[in-house]
Amino acid sequence: MKNLKFAAAFLTVAALLTCGGETATELEATLPGPTPERVILTWNGPPTSTQAVTWRTRIPVKGARAEITEARSAPFLGDEAREVSATTQVIELATSEWNDDLEFSSVSYHSVSFTELEPATLYAYRVGSDEAWSEWHHFETASDTPEPFSFLYFGDAQNGVLSHWSRVLRTAYRTAPTAAFAIHAGDLVDRAHQDLEWSHWHRAGGWLNATLPSVPVTGNHEYRAYDRERTGDPVLALQWRPQFALPEVADLPESLAETVYTLDYQGARLFVLNSNRSQELQVRWLDRALEEANRDNVTWKILTLHHPVYSNTEDRDNPGLRSVLLPILQRHGVDLVLQGHDHTYSRGHVPVYMQPTDSGPSGTASEDDPKSVSTVFVVSVSGAKQYEIAADRWDRYGEDVALDRMAENTQFFQVVHVEPDRIGYRAYTATGSLYDGFELMKGEGGEHVMVDLPVVQEAERSHANTPPYSSGHWRD
Ligand SMILES: [Fe+2]
Known part of the structure; x- marks a missing residue:
């Protein structure tokens, strides 16, 4: 099954690449698989003690989770990391006409909320599963004092x-x-x-x-x-x-x-x-x-x-x-x-x-x-x-x-x-x-x-004094 999916993905990539440079840029960095993509930090709790992260995989994975540890310069971050299980939901993309051209119909979104973090502390984390992990990323919690x-x-x-x-x-x-x-x-x-x-x-x-x-x-x-x-x-x-x-x-x-x-x-x-x-x-x-x-x-x-x-x-x-x-x-x-x-x-x-x-x-x-x-x-x-x-x-x-x-x-x-x-x-x-x-x-x-700011000297920018504008040139 996996091989079939890989073959389909490969053909898709090949087809897109042969359609010209425009569509080649539309590919994500990875083929459909267990590799985490679209990893993104947001907050759903206080930035002094929490941090949320979501990511997605294009195939379902077992045991989606994150690992987190206080960041340090020595490389073996996993040794002291704690695991936090992810909440996963499968989203059907192809049910909307907007996504008729997609080569995959559903994706798995995974979410972890890190809690009980120390303020003003640099953390290292990664997300994934036994099949594939992201790289280690850093984030820093907010201070609990009004630092600039x-x-x-x-x-x-x-x-x-x-x-x-x-x-x-x-x-x-x-x-x-x-x-x-x-x-x-x-x-x-x-x-x-x-x-x-x-x-x-x-x-x-x-x-x-x-x-x-x-x-x-x-x-x-x-x-x-x-x-x-x-x-x-x-x-x-x-x-x-x-x-x-x-x-x-x-x-x-x-x-x-x-x-x-x-x-x-x-x-x-x-x-x-x-x-x-x-x-x-x-x-x-x-x-x-x-x-x-x-x-x-x-x-x-x-x-x-x-x-x-x-x-x-x-x-x-x-x-x-x-x-x-x-x-x-x-x-x-x-x-x-x-x-x-x-x-x-x-x-x-x-x-x-x-x-x-x-x-x-x-x-x-x-x-x-x-x-x-x-x-x-x-x-x-x-x-x-x-x-x-x-x-x-x-x-x-x-x-x-x-x-x-x-x-x-x-x-x-x-x-x-x-x-x-x-x-x-x-x-x-x-x-x-x-x-x-x-x-x-x-x-x-x-x-x-x-x-x-007194240093701002540039004349007011307008359509009259900047290059001509055409609304079509920015189409991806
Ligand atoms: Fe807008």
Whole structure:
């Protein structure tokens, strides 16, 4: 049976290779077999003491498990490692029209949650079974004190994920190699359920995903009708929950499980929303969660969601979302909002002296003190698809909000450095060149002062002053 499978796989590989270079790049690194692939770290518990890892095999394996030990420089890591059995689920991929071209119909997803880890400790782990193991990977648990740390933030990858997004992720890693985690702010792929696109996303990350934990956010493209006629309601990508082990919040419905959650990391609390559905219900939850964060004296409250509170583009505004969300953000003092969806770049803020009311901020922006802020909003894009900014879009939001920096036709990544009394934000282009940045300092009363980076000199990037854009060139 195994030989037959191998033969079929070999023929498939041969067929794909002879179809030209385009399809050859669509192959994963391994043939269908027991070898772990798509190994990826996420959290479903506190980063100080837990770490989750998932992977998959293209054939069922017996005794799927992980081994973990404190990392050390001597090589025989297995001698002192402890074993943790995996939870396995078989996912049928070929039941969706999206995957009709796959040469395999089902895959086994395996998941392990490491618990009772020591804070601020480097661990080594590997995943697999008696048939095949991954290499040993490292991860480091969070400190239980508010030590400074950095994280990465990516807007939509979505298009040209392997061909054009991989360079952004890899440049981000070279720019911030000690980043604690990476936020992917929705639209990780273009077509939910389509396994080929997920294979591109995982291949772009490669071994990095096994050592740098991911914090994934659902975008609208993670939802698609699943039935063959595509007439049903959009449902979450069938790969999402098997491949990402994420928190399940007890007082939220099952339909939001592993898409809405919080995460504490060294003095910052991250709030992840699913802006695709049940917005009012989530806002009520967020209200309570932010209240709790303030009771816990959390220093920094950072929100990430896919749809922008302030859109950059024409006909893509989200006034309903803004009307329910903004008053909550203002009332509880959310510091930073990281978003995607618009395939453009913008950074703006709501001035601090606008007293929040139930209907949102009120007051008038002042030219005298433009960098006193309450909440900073960022929209970014990391993938190849690029939209046009509506030039006066932010002006039409009125004087309750101010735009600080924008860009078109540019792939970005962001490095956010968090310290107890300041956040240092940097937006880099795909080539690693610094395009935007600010320092956000928090006073004792909770008020912010935002200082733009003086080193940012580059002219605003737009479709008018960058190479011509064609939406077809990034097709994988
Ligand atoms: Fe998108």
